[in-house]
Every structure is written in structure tokens, then in C-alpha cells.
Amino acid sequence: MIDTIMSEKIDDIDIQILKHLQSDSSQSLDSLAQICGVSINTCWRRVQRLERDGIIERRVALIDNDKVGLPLTVFVAVKTDDHSAAWAEKFRSAVDKMPEIVEFYRLAGEVDYILKIMVASVADYDRVYQRLITKVSLADVSASFAMEKLKFTTELPLPPT
Amino acid sequence: MIDTIMSEKIDDIDIQILKHLQSDSSQSLDSLAQICGVSINTCWRRVQRLERDGIIERRVALIDNDKVGLPLTVFVAVKTDDHSAAWAEKFRSAVDKMPEIVEFYRLAGEVDYILKIMVASVADYDRVYQRLITKVSLADVSASFAMEKLKFTTELPLPPT
DNA sequence: TTTGAAATGGATTCGGC
DNA sequence: GCCGAATCCATTTCAAA
Numbered sequence: 001m002i003d004t005i006m007s008e009k010i011d012d013i014d015i016q017i018l019k020h021l022q023s024d025s026s027q028s029l030d031s032l033a034q035i036c037g038v039s040i041n042t043c044w045r046r047v048q049r050l051e052r053d054g055i056i057e058r059r060v061a062l063i064d065n066d067k068v069g070l071p072l073t074v075f076v077a078v079k080t081d082d083h084s085a086a087w088a089e090k091f092r093s094a095v096d097k098m099p100e101i102v103e104f105y106r107l108a109g110e111v112d113y114i115l116k117i118m119v120a121s122v123a124d125y126d127r128v129y130q131r132l133i134t135k136v137s138l139a140d141v142s143a144s145f146a147m148e149k150l151k152f153t154t155e156l157p158l159p160p161t
Numbered sequence: 162m163i164d165t166i167m168s169e170k171i172d173d174i175d176i177q178i179l180k181h182l183q184s185d186s187s188q189s190l191d192s193l194a195q196i197c198g199v200s201i202n203t204c205w206r207r208v209q210r211l212e213r214d215g216i217i218e219r220r221v222a223l224i225d226n227d228k229v230g231l232p233l234t235v236f237v238a239v240k241t242d243d244h245s246a247a248w249a250e251k252f253r254s255a256v257d258k259m260p261e262i263v264e265f266y267r268l269a270g271e272v273d274y275i276l277k278i279m280v281a282s283v284a285d286y287d288r289v290y291q292r293l294i295t296k297v298s299l300a301d302v303s304a305s306f307a308m309e310k311l312k313f314t315t316e317l318p319l320p321p322t
Numbered sequence: 323t324t325t326g327a328a329a330t331g332g333a334t335t336c337g338g339c
Numbered sequence: 340g341c342c343g344a345a346t347c348c349a350t351t352t353c354a355a356a
Contacts, residue, residue, distance in 0.1 A: 010229065018229070021222035025186065028348060039326050044349070057223045061182035063317050067216045068171065068179070070317055073266065075275055092311050104312035105234065107305045114236055114305070118317060144268045144275070150253050151265035154315060156224050156231055156279060189333060202341060205334070325356075334347070339340100 010055065012161040013038060017046055018055070022155045025059045062154070070118050073149065074125050078113040079140035087136070094135040100128045171216065173322040174199060178207055179216070183316045186220045223315070231279050234310065235286050239274040240301035248297070255296040261289045 010018075016036045020027070033043035050056045065071065080087065088106075095104050095115065103116035119125045125143070133141070171179075177197045181188070194204035211217045226232065241248065249267075256265045256276065264277035280286045286304070294302070 018222070018224055022224050023221065024219060025222040026220040029350095030348070040349090041326055042324090045324095048350095053228070055225055055228045057225050058185060059187040059220065059222050060184065060315055061179070061186040061220050062218045062315055063179055063183050064216055064218050065317055067214070068317060068319060075266070075268065095312055099316070099318035101312065102314050102316070102318075104310075105236070105307040106309040106311060107236070108308050109305050111305060113311075114307075144270050144272060146266040146275075147269050148267040149265075150267060150274075151256055151262065153263050154221055154223055155260070155263070156226055156229060157260035157263075158229060191333070200341060201334085202336095205336090206340090209335095323356100325354100327354090328352090330349105330351075332347105332349080335345085337342105337344090339342075 014046055014050060014055075015158050015161050017043065017050065019155075019158050019161075021047070021056065021059075022158075065118055069120050072119050072121060072125060073146040074117040074119065075144045075146065076115040076117060076129075077111040077140075077142045077144070078115065078138050079110075080112050081139040082137070091136045094132060098128065098132065100124075101132075174203075175207055175211060175216075176319050176322050178204065178211065180316075180319050180322075182208070182217065182220075183319075226279055230281050233280050233282060233286060234307040235278045235280065236305045236307065237276040237278060237290075238272040238303045238305070239276065239299050240271075241273050242300040243298070252297045255293060259289065259293065261285075262293075 013036055017032065020032055020035060029040055029044055029047070032047075033040045036043060038046075047056070065073075080091075091113070092104075095101050100117050100119055101115050102118050103114075105114050106112065107114055117125060117128055119128060122145070125145075129141070129143070132138075174197055178193065181193055181196060190201050190205055190208070193208075194201045197204060199207075208217070226234075241252075252274070253265075256262050261278050261280055262276050263279050264275075266275050267273065268275055278286060278289055280289060283306070286306075290302070290304070293299075
């Protein structure tokens with residue numbers, strides 16, 4: 001049982017539903033209900049609630065990046081010397097508008113930010129990089145190119161039920 | 162138009178379908194077909210083909226990590242002094258079995274590997290770390306804790322059609 | 323107030339043009 | 340690529356606990 005910020009609780013059945021939907025959201029309510037040992041109706045109501053409460057954020061199709069010509073993943077570590085809120089907001093806004101940047105976190109420690117960028121080629125990465133540094137000034141940028149994707153999942157480590 | 166490894170081509174209509182499904186896979190075929198300007202039937206057959214060819218890898222529900230008690234994201238940079246294939250396979254296999262490790266890449270350059278780990282707390286991260294280093298020996302491990310998730314998307318930057 | 327069985331109506335699937 | 344029938348499935352309703 002997970003205790004959320006909201007007054008709502010997530011019980012074991014919810015966790016089972018979430019586990020299955022985060023692994024495969026294309027299965028029918030019917031099979032989901034059977035796996036979770038509840039009626040279709042109960043299952044439907046719980047899924048509705050999980051969606052309404054934003055526990056299920058969205059349902060998406062995951063696309064093979066290699067097959068659509070985006071084989072290169074780059075991790076970019078950024079340090080800044082400008083720690084003002086205005087600069088941070090400018091950076092955030094610039095990144096937001098760049099679809100090649102798929103992940104973006106502010107970190108504690110040595111490195112201030114990390115970006116994950118998906119592109120077609122090193123040349124393509126350079127174009128993204130150039131575009132970014134014209135929008136916002138970065139003190140130090142260090143790119144690491146991924147040679148091999150060994151694991152990628154959107155499935156969160158939910159507790160065993 | 163994207164030229165894939167396979168003999169199959171992805172045309173502008175496919176790209177439109179992919180764009181919409183990677184943003185929201187819950188919409189009906191009907192609305193998808195209308196947006197893409199094709200008949201339901203054509204749309205359905207294209208989606209089938211995209212799934213059969215593995216361009217659409219899977220359909221999943223994305224879950225709010227904060228709301229299920231997993232607010233902490235940690236990026237871990239790993240260096241190794243053992244560059245044998247056997248060691249690499251042992252590492253890969255260990256990571257594969259740990260659901261808290263949601264992403265894992267081999268990198269070019271200074272750092273050999275990067276891991277993205279999602280956990281409930283710093284103490285929880287430490288348990289994952291301890292478990293990992295008992296399974297495989299790592300020369301140097303450096304963890305960076307995410308203070309703020311500024312952007313996360315599974316949507317790939319597909320070309321404008 | 324919650325639950326599940328059954329009905330409805332809409333969406334999906336797939337053969338044939 | 341399009342039509343349309345058959346099927347499947349999400350959602351609503353309703354009755355019972």
C-alpha cells in the first residue's frame with residue numbers, strides 16, 4: 001500500500017493495475033480485470049480513478065528510435081555560473097522548445113544540469129548544441145555519446161503486492 | 162520521409178500517426194484517422210504495419226513517479242577497470258534484474274556507463290547501490306541526485322511533415 | 323455506498339471490392 | 340485504398356448487497 005500526497009490511497013489491486021498498464025496498455029479491460037482478480041466494472045472504475053487523480057499521467061506509444069532514424073543518444077552535463085532565477089527560467093524555456101532534448105534535470109553537486117538528447121547523428125547533435133548556446137549562456141558543457149543502449153524502460157519499480 | 166534499415170519506408174502519413182500516438186495513444190482510430198486525413202481503414206492498417214515492423218515498440222501507461230512514492234531520480238556515472246566481455250555481460254545482467262534502474266547506457270569517453278535510478282529516498286538509493294556492488298565490481302561510481310525534473314518525455318523528435 | 327451482471331452503443335477488425 | 344459486416348470492448352445502467 002502506497003500512501004500518496006492526496007487523501008487517496010493506492011492499494012494492492014491498484015498497484016497490480018498500474019504494473020500491468022505500465023508494461024502494456026493495449027490489453028483489454030477484460031483481461032486486465034481477470035489478471036487482477038476483480039470484475040471488469042471494478043477494474044474500469046479503478047483505472048478511471050487512477051487517470052483522474054493523475055497517477056496514470058498518460059498513455060503513449062513508444063517508438064523505436066533506431067527505426068525512425070534517431071540512433072544517437074547524448075548525455076550533456078551542464079555547469080552554470082549564473083544562478084539567478086531569471087537565467088534558470090530562460091534555460092528551462094529554451095530546453096522546453098527543443099524536442100530533441102527529451103530529458104532535463106537539475107542536479108545536486110558538481111554538475112548543475114543533465115540533458116538527454118536524441119538525434120540522428122553527431123552533426124545533428126552539434127546543430128542542437130549550437131542552437132542551445134545561442135539561446136542561453138552556459139559556463140561548461142560536456143557531452144557524452146551513448147555507444148549502446150543497454151536498458152530503457154518507463155516502468156517504475158512498484159512494490160511487489 | 163524516413164529511410165529505415167528495413168526495406169520499408171515511413172512516409173509523411175506514418176510520421177503523423179507516430180507523432181500522435183507517441184503523444185497520446187488513447188485516442189480512437191477515428192479521430193487519429195481524421196487528424197491524419199485518411200480513412201479509418203487506412204489508418205488502422207498503417208498502425209498495424211508500424212506495430213508489426215516494430216516501429217511502434219509498445220503501448221504503455223506513464224505513471225507519476227511522485228504519486229507512487231518514487232520521488233528520487235539518481236544519475237550514476239560508472240567507470241570500470243575491467244574491459245572484458247564477461248564483465249560487461251555480468252554488469253548488464255545484474256542491471257537488467259534491478260527494476261529501480263530504469264535506464265542504462267554505455268558511453269564513449271571518460272565515463273564508461275551511465276545509469277538512471279528511480280527510488281523512494283536516499284536510503285533506498287543506497288540499498289540499490291549496495292546490491293549492485295555486491296553483484297559486480299565497479300572501479301568508480303559517482304551519484305548525482307536530481308533536485309528537479311524539468312522535462313521528461315518519451316516523444317521522439319520526428320521531422321515536421 | 324459499493325459491486326457486479328447485463329445491455330448498449332461505439333470502436334475495431336478484417337474479408338472482399 | 341475503401342466499404343461494410345461481424346466482432347469486440349468500453350461505458351452505462353440497474354438491481355442487489
